[in-house]
Amino acid sequence: MIPHRAIHAVRGSVRCWRHRAVFKVSREASAVGACRRFSVRVRASGMEEILARVVVPLPSYETRDKSPPPPESNSLEFMHFYRSLDKVEKAEFLTKLSRDHGVDHKGVSELAVKLLDTQQRDLATILQVEDRLRYSLTPRYKQLLCHISRVEGGVKFLVDLRADVLELIASKVSESPQIRDLSGTLKSLLSEWFSVGLLRLERITWQSPCEILQKISQYEAVHPVRNWTDLKRRVGPYRRCYAFTHAAMPGEPLVVLHVALTEEISNNIQSIVREFATLDSEEDVNKINSAIFYSISSTQAGLQGVELGNYLIKKVVRELQSEFPHMAQFSSLSPIPGFSVWLQGLLNQYRKDNRGTDLLSEHEWKEVEQATDSSPGSQATEALRKLISSGEWMRSERLSGVLEPVLMRLCAWYLYGEKRRGYALNPVANFHLQNGATMWRLNWRADTSPRGVANSCGIMVNYRYFLNETSKNSALYLQNKVVTASEQVLGLVSQFQKNSKL
Amino acid sequence: MIPHRAIHAVRGSVRCWRHRAVFKVSREASAVGACRRFSVRVRASGMEEILARVVVPLPSYETRDKSPPPPESNSLEFMHFYRSLDKVEKAEFLTKLSRDHGVDHKGVSELAVKLLDTQQRDLATILQVEDRLRYSLTPRYKQLLCHISRVEGGVKFLVDLRADVLELIASKVSESPQIRDLSGTLKSLLSEWFSVGLLRLERITWQSPCEILQKISQYEAVHPVRNWTDLKRRVGPYRRCYAFTHAAMPGEPLVVLHVALTEEISNNIQSIVREFATLDSEEDVNKINSAIFYSISSTQAGLQGVELGNYLIKKVVRELQSEFPHMAQFSSLSPIPGFSVWLQGLLNQYRKDNRGTDLLSEHEWKEVEQATDSSPGSQATEALRKLISSGEWMRSERLSGVLEPVLMRLCAWYLYGEKRRGYALNPVANFHLQNGATMWRLNWRADTSPRGVANSCGIMVNYRYFLNETSKNSALYLQNKVVTASEQVLGLVSQFQKNSKL
């Protein structure tokens, strides 16, 4: 239960906003108690009462432009009430909202009948019935959501509300099928409001407000920021940090892209996030040929499905081209989350299936057996799994040498060959391939941090943006599920296929 | 025909962008000629070709989230092409766009059938078919419009496009019923993008950019700005000028509200727009009790139906309350466009119907007859009509005295009693009544400018905003068509009714 923040002492008695009830009590503490007991009884009825009041009925089609906007207090009351709920209550509330205040199914089906009746009539009539049908398919709560977007803080409220809805769907707590409609309605509204024309590209520097930099630091999920010097580095010379912000959510970066400006396409992340030599130096424009996108983070769970990252990369490319007209190489240096987990699952499976030998060449197995002091077969397979799980092999130069070709080709396959509904299983790969990037280069010992070794055996990958080809690649991938890859990647994949007898 | 700006000489030959054709010609002038002749032949096919290319088909319902955005060049080509058309061509183009790239009626009716088939099925199935139906009702061009909104200048382009569409509808040039769908789709998109949460309230002062002030000056339709001193006055002491702007249309005021800060509710516009005594004085906060909205102008024809003025007034009231906590009186001082025209029509009608005597009392008629040297009956009615038409009565104190009660009660009736579909016929009245204002006071000799005399016999009206009552009034008006009015106004109306035997 959340603290009953909404309880205010008013002249001797205590009013709990959440229950719209006033308790005569001596101390606030017991007010909360009384309030909680009361809660059980009134919750359901309270929600319904408030919903009935603030979710005004959809005006008739004829008067749809003649209905006055509801008072702003409706929106504020809804927001305030919702915020006062705990998690369970929120789930209940959202379920009620989506179930009882959605589309009028009967109205829709009547109009469907009518539409079929008018098929032989003139076009103008058909168009009008279609428009009525379209209107009748509007959930009743949509108007309220629009009105909420207009009050201060309303857009942020709706973004967070959608995050709750998504969590509710993912958790399968709610069995209401209408909850998806609510999510869809919110998504379509947010898509309009967060249309790229309304977003502002901001470059974040050490001159930016502390508040924004603190958030940039908190939101950085890919390569966590350790301290303020670290952060200063990421907005300092040879680095760029860009974010989209939105007029309705001031001071809130929506999606953040970190870029390193380098001579060559980077093959190692530590050289980017751990190197401080250049902290106070001035940029030498002659040393800048490449832009490496080494981290991109979306910050708002509620904007899932609203494409921002793609547009941010495109805008940043244009920005960089105007700053460095001769810049020719654009590439990500991306993590491969899930590779280790996938690999261990694979080894497990192979061990069970007794097919372990398929993954490595005979010579490779021998090296593994020697190094791990294990016998051939499933013991060696298990030994290999453990090696990978512990990350110990990194410390042995010999083991590392043995495993490099193995892990590289397995990783290439994981990225290139493993699919979900035809698209790349790995989400980062999927993101960049959708954007039209090429799977360009796998890099060995590219992230030697414990996290990097644990996630992807230290391997990272460059998704490279050949600007002339991104639209074509994007369409090929999205429509035909074709992954564009470099010779290095394709070579590794074919090695894997040869060895693995897949 | 617009000048063929798009023609550029390229190495001896001439290319007309509009036709995507190259003409070998000696001089540019004849290129334009050749181009125009060519135009007749290629226009239709050119439009269809370009529409077929840039208006991509709606993805299937299943892949709707998997389709890559079309290249930005599509949007740019569409915009460039459209701008190169002349007016007649634009009409043709918009007709084609709305007719050939709208809703797939067959698909819709199939889904309507399907929906009816599923009525007995489980809710989840029904919801899904509804969602498909909703999707199928999306016009094919909608996605293009969304993409246009994302390129620089795109939103402004769409606002102007809608203005063209509205003009097309009003002019009845196009007989295509689908053109209304296009207008509706644009309106609904613009409504989202110009949602109040995304608008920025700006106070315009003499410190604001010249570009904005020049626009403020140009857009002022109610009481035209004569020169820059006049403009300086309207943003100087005892005045406020506010505008909504939008991030996607920087430097463009969308709706502008001029306010005078006065001791009493003003009954005369010249004292506001012609008085320069206070130009350099400092405001004395003790003399500020009232805020008089003396001009509100929407600047974008394409945003018709997208409510902005209402929200601007509300925001400004809040702004003023925070600047002047003790301010208690909020009122417009509004023109009454159309009153003179209406009155002359009425007199004409009465003359024809021989009912002229109904409008004035016997005594009043006598005064008019004497003053105009006319005989009773239709001659006097015609004399009266001429008097009003010429505005000459203003110069005679006696006539002015005679006509004051007559014109005041006629005007009260015009504002209060004349309706169109149940709402006030006068558009300014309709605007303020929708906002919840009260029709508070008619003011004699309130606008003695030639324009004021010509439009409304010099009468102006205060619509007063009693902040506690605006929501109630607004709902009463919009839903029940009830006009809230003061005793003064109601008194004048009842005098009119008594005299006019209506």
Place this chain on the structure above:
Amino acid sequence: MIPHRAIHAVRGSVRCWRHRAVFKVSREASAVGACRRFSVRVRASGMEEILARVVVPLPSYETRDKSPPPPESNSLEFMHFYRSLDKVEKAEFLTKLSRDHGVDHKGVSELAVKLLDTQQRDLATILQVEDRLRYSLTPRYKQLLCHISRVEGGVKFLVDLRADVLELIASKVSESPQIRDLSGTLKSLLSEWFSVGLLRLERITWQSPCEILQKISQYEAVHPVRNWTDLKRRVGPYRRCYAFTHAAMPGEPLVVLHVALTEEISNNIQSIVREFATLDSEEDVNKINSAIFYSISSTQAGLQGVELGNYLIKKVVRELQSEFPHMAQFSSLSPIPGFSVWLQGLLNQYRKDNRGTDLLSEHEWKEVEQATDSSPGSQATEALRKLISSGEWMRSERLSGVLEPVLMRLCAWYLYGEKRRGYALNPVANFHLQNGATMWRLNWRADTSPRGVANSCGIMVNYRYFLNETSKNSALYLQNKVVTASEQVLGLVSQFQKNSKL
């Protein structure tokens, strides 16, 4: 007399701030009268009283760092009092201030004696006496001026005060020799405060605040701005307008430079200030090779002698070089104020001296005689003078052809040869030569406006800035009075010398 703005009615009586007296009077008008009569009596004593109060004595040398700043009210009282004075009173006041509150001459001479006594002593002692002497040479009012600079509006007040002092000196109204000390003290303080490191270069565009643009328009003395379209042109494409502003005088451009961006060095001002073809075009960077400074105006009379224009030109050159790295030509297109007046004086003198024939060749005189129907000798000289005075010759192609070589070589001489204390007599020439420019080209029919014809027979001159040579040229001119000029100018000068037998 200024209006007695300072008179305020306070509860029946009237107080005149200026006289610090209260008058019991029935109406304000007679208060002013009473006040004026009173004025005569109290003026002198009032000034002395206020000066005695606000100009605090110089602390002793020992306690100079231990004296608290006087209360801010001292500065405000001084400012308020001064502003309430009329012109005559101001002269009297400034005279008193400089005479009675300047340097303590006795103290100075005592220290001079002491200094001479210490010449044989150790260096430390000498240095200390020198420092005391330096301190004793500080006028008593200097500290007050410093304190005034610290209150809001104080710096602007002092700039205006200096303008008054300069006018007083120029008008020779005051015979007080100390008034020059006051001017010098002010100048040295203003020089520190308006040191270039503290100035801000602002580019003025159509986006700049209206207030600034209005001032730019008002201050433009060289080629007056006719209206706002004209002004928009001067800050539009192919134009730049820069100003220095100062933190202590916000919104006040101190010196303004107008630049035209052209292909070639302009030889005509109308093509710059009258041409509107490019008003809405975009700049084509390939057409921009030259920067033409066509107007520079200082706006603050009180900053005379505080070098700003020179620095502004240098900063602007650097700004333009960074915007247009390939820009190679920097030149003024300057008016020649005073040429016509000088020429008419010359002709008058020659006529009197009967030496008119010296100025033109025989052939030229014949042409003039024919054209003006005059007889040789002084009649022709007078006819020529009248021609020039009326500007009529401009309308006759023939006369124009005859006079071109004559006026061009006379003008070259006027600019190059006429001196005042060894420096160029023409102030514009003197300004650019001090900056290190070369007298580069005289342009015929360069300013065909009535003003241009009247001032300089339509001739204008380019002072060209060869960036590598400006320091050298500046030093040569300032130290050795050498004028650097192009062959064209030198050629014209030598023609003049040949013809004129000077």
Place this chain on the structure above:
Amino acid sequence: MIPHRAIHAVRGSVRCWRHRAVFKVSREASAVGACRRFSVRVRASGMEEILARVVVPLPSYETRDKSPPPPESNSLEFMHFYRSLDKVEKAEFLTKLSRDHGVDHKGVSELAVKLLDTQQRDLATILQVEDRLRYSLTPRYKQLLCHISRVEGGVKFLVDLRADVLELIASKVSESPQIRDLSGTLKSLLSEWFSVGLLRLERITWQSPCEILQKISQYEAVHPVRNWTDLKRRVGPYRRCYAFTHAAMPGEPLVVLHVALTEEISNNIQSIVREFATLDSEEDVNKINSAIFYSISSTQAGLQGVELGNYLIKKVVRELQSEFPHMAQFSSLSPIPGFSVWLQGLLNQYRKDNRGTDLLSEHEWKEVEQATDSSPGSQATEALRKLISSGEWMRSERLSGVLEPVLMRLCAWYLYGEKRRGYALNPVANFHLQNGATMWRLNWRADTSPRGVANSCGIMVNYRYFLNETSKNSALYLQNKVVTASEQVLGLVSQFQKNSKL
């Protein structure tokens, strides 16, 4: 020795900027070596050469307005050269500069003679000789300093240069008496440039640029900032942080004032800098009656003697009054640096003099003896000294109770009675008394941090600003050395006097 940053490899050979010499060497390292050896030989001559070049002679009095400014490269060369020097070299360089390029003593004495000769002459002549004398007292280097202030970064360079000069004077390394002249000249120039009218008051918030906040954190000398949460607290609700910045040193806070907004005048610093409860709360204006200045730090050593703190406090008071019109209490909560050191010195002295008994009452001594297990007399005195030195007494409630009255009255005396040249010995006291504050309240256990206990036995003091009295107090203190104090302070002082038999 500083790294020879100025050494650049140029085509095989190496040039050391510092020596303006080129070395043919194989590796840069040996270049530095060669350079250093070279250094010894050329240093002196190098300095002299550069000074001779960049410090141009003072123009003659007659041509003082006709001398062109030296090229900017002079200033840059001087700055670059100076920065390349190590500390010893800087001392030498500054000595040379002040000694060889200062005032022309011979010229001064000649003018002094001339001045005495003119004493009988007319005033205008006297004034002119005075002006010449004033001009001759200008050190030759002054003009260079002015020019340096005009290049980018120049003002900051001079501020740092003065810091070096002050350090040189303090360290007594240089025996040149002229070095004080250099410091004085710099101070007088800096005083003009940092005149309050040119400073900008900035409120620092969590929205301010990170760069500024980081500096605020670094500069906080009074109560060190531990981390970024701590910093956020100091700019969050119920706190204000203000700084003066200057246009010529952007992003550099010059003097920083931290303010806490409280109900009552705070008596404890931990409640201000350690309390985080209010971090996210909103300010309740009803709880804000007092402004507590709990830290003021000057950041630029080179601005010593240029009064900024005093003006900052005054401006902030005005700012706060406009934000909180009813705020009535303004006070510092100040540390008492030096009290412990002074006290231990005192105890030492008393022990030696055997007068220890004078400081405490008999009863007090007994308590001390018991608590420290020491015998009366010098042993007890020493025990007391140790107690204070270790701060252990804080942990014993009994000892703490015994020592409170003793330490409070000793501290009151230290602040009120201990003087240096008649002014308060304690620098913080001196600062606030100069500003016109009253020594208002000593607070026991006001700073219980180790630092607070070590410095001042945990005692802090409020200097209170009664706004009506500050000018009077300031003048009394500065001119008559009168300290204004409250009854509490005076009471403690008289207790001290009674006990101490002073």
